[in-house]
Amino acid sequence: MPPEYAPLPLHIDGGSDSDHPSTPRSPTLIPFSPTWPRHRRWRRRGFWALLPRLLLTLLTYIAPVVVLLALGGLFLYEPHVEISFYERAWVRSEIEPVAPLAGCFSAARVSPAYNVSEAVYGPKHTEVHAGLPMRLGMDCYDFAGTMHAAARGRAALPVDARTHFHTYWRTDLAAFGERQEWMLKSFFATQDLGSTRLVLWSNGDLSGNAILQKWRRRFPDAFVLRTVDYHELAQGTVLADSELLRVKDKKAWIDGDLVRLLVLWAYGGVWIDMDSLLTRDLAPLLEHEFVTQWDCYDKLYVPFNGALMHFRKHSPYLCEAFHIMATSPPPRQGTTDWGATLYLKLWRRLVAASIPPFKVLPFCFTDGHACRLDNRLPDPFTSDPSDGRWTMGLTRDEGGGLDRALNKVFSVHLHNQWEKDFPPNGWVERLLLRRYDRKLSSFERTSREAGEF
Template sequence: MDYTVRQLLRPQRVLAFLKIAVPVLVFFAIVGLLYWEPHVEIAVYNRSWVKQEILTVPPLGGCFSPSAVSPSYNLTDALYGPRRTEVHAGTTLQFGMDCYEFAGTVQPLHRSSPPRPIPGDQRIQYHTYWRTDLAPFGPRQEWMLKSFFATQDTDRTRLILWSNGDLAHNPILQKWLARYPDAFALKVVDYAHLARGTELEGSPLLQVNDKRAWIDGDLVRLLVIWAYGGVWIDMDSLLTRDLAPLLEHEFVTQWDCYDKKYVPMNGALMHFRKHSPYLCEAFHVMVTSDPPRKGTTDWGALLYFKLRRRLLAGGIPPFKVLPFCFSDARSCRLDNRLPDPFASDPRDGRWTMGYGREEGGGLDNVLGKVFSVHLHNQWKKPFPPRGWVERLLLRKYDQELGSA
């Protein structure tokens, strides 16, 4: 090695260089952040997987053929009928309060109580799911039920809590069954029964599950809405307003505001009509694709994306995709996402961009525009006492329900 190079590489000289270079780099980095906004997202996908699962677009399974559509499904109205509200923004609504303001354009429905009680099976069906073998149903899970009864029209709707075991003896659930006998029901999932008349009937795919309840949870979503029609709500959600004005559309939701390339959609909140050909086509995708990988969203986000691309290629108007903030406003940038539900409020009690956290303030106003807060399975994290979730949501549920 050359003598000059050896001299430059001596530890003392290297250390002296770093003492100067590191502060200079930090200075320029700080100055750069004042003028530029970095966007960094790294994801690695296998090219052969992308080619097979994303870029290849097989034909539809024929579910939208008039002869194949169920008599209970009005194809003309579902695809081309007039609509009161617009829910598909067309852009990601990433800037400022755009998404929340768009959610506020969906106006509530004002209806008088029906003259006589509507039987449970004739109501708008809402569905959710709890795996009894993973954790007991307790007070934390009860908040989702309270959010439903406090925000939805209990004269016209029914919430069905599906499970893989009998929950009838749970004292919490017995209380709500007694209070809302027409608006609440418990059912045990029977995959074989729910899959009748679909391409999944008799398929070994009905036996698939995983420890996270992702695969079987995604399967239950599709099967129960196919059989009963209605709305799916993930159990780890807190509803904030009546979903009724959304239900003229069939929809899934946007995963987050970043518009992920291969997983842009989420099924934590979704709505389809009974025997919807959209779901029929979803079952066709499931049986003609590789089995789902455990612990993945292969039957969730990936499935919806593959189905949507097939619909477009087949000339079928696709289902709607609600903007991220309608149900998942935690999933965006620091400056416009909802505050962390599991962190204590900052000392100044303010939300980002100067919106107050108190009742009647900016955060409260935003919660009245969006439809749900999705908590992403963080069951073991408690809501901080006197935090915004307790003040602006949980207390209101109890007030509306009479502290039941």
């Protein structure tokens, strides 16, 4: 008789049918549960409730680690960060194109007052291009020390044969006072007054200023005041009678850049910004026509500065600059469109035409503060530290490292910080201003003994 089989239950243990629905289970299908969306919403609310605590944990433990890593990185590595923003449309239209020259270097157009063979192609005794950016240590200052001046002549030159130094002051912006006087003192104390002459240009009459009257009486052959006449200065250029001659701005940037080019065209010589202090005789540089480097970083679109520059009378370099000014969009207010940008356009056009460009003085020759933290000149308006240190173990004492560097470079550019005072007994006062006064006092004593007063 065959055995009888009883059906086995579909559940493992003996639970009730209500606990185990008869719906077949599938290993791949999740059984429907009416409570599942409610659990999901609960999990979402739980996450947002825990988020503040999670963030607090991150800030408590991870942020200090990040800070320590950053400090360790600064100890081991030297960061160099500089961010500038330039409008792409401006770069494409004003920087990238290299237009042809206007022909100012052609023999038919060069002024009889300018000797191309001598000025552009003639031999030079002093090399002002180092071939390196000179960002390390004292390299730039040491290179400046290789410029040696010839012995000064004893006989004073006629006024017309002298090298003219030009500077400019806007009478409508501020009165000419003792702070501005320091630039004059720096000139009289450092330059050869028998072969140079300082011309102070202004947009108004400065003849009644007591400070300036004093220096005119003291150095009648080496100092003169003049008022800017744009149309007179622009004669012989493409800017003659142009509306561009009336352009100026509140910062005196645009009109200041225009004045420096016009007076150098008309008279030739050296341009020195009023916010500068000369530190030594510029004679070793004057066989070259030059502008200066903006800083030691070679900014891509503004590598040049005109705070100190030298061009000969009716220089074709300036003739080409005026052509660029006349054919470019008018300068924007408060910009260097007629300064750094103009010099860059001119330099690129010159080399594209295979004409030797003007020289570019290394940054520290005139603006030693515009470089790295470890080798820049100290801030002129900050008090000296109590230990008297400058950098790299060098001191700020007389005869110390800073003093030696100042004796090698040619100028200290102060960047229009007229509202700031030099700290009492700071390095500017000790190593520059007092020496100007001592040198000028010595001149006065010598002149009195010679019966010149």
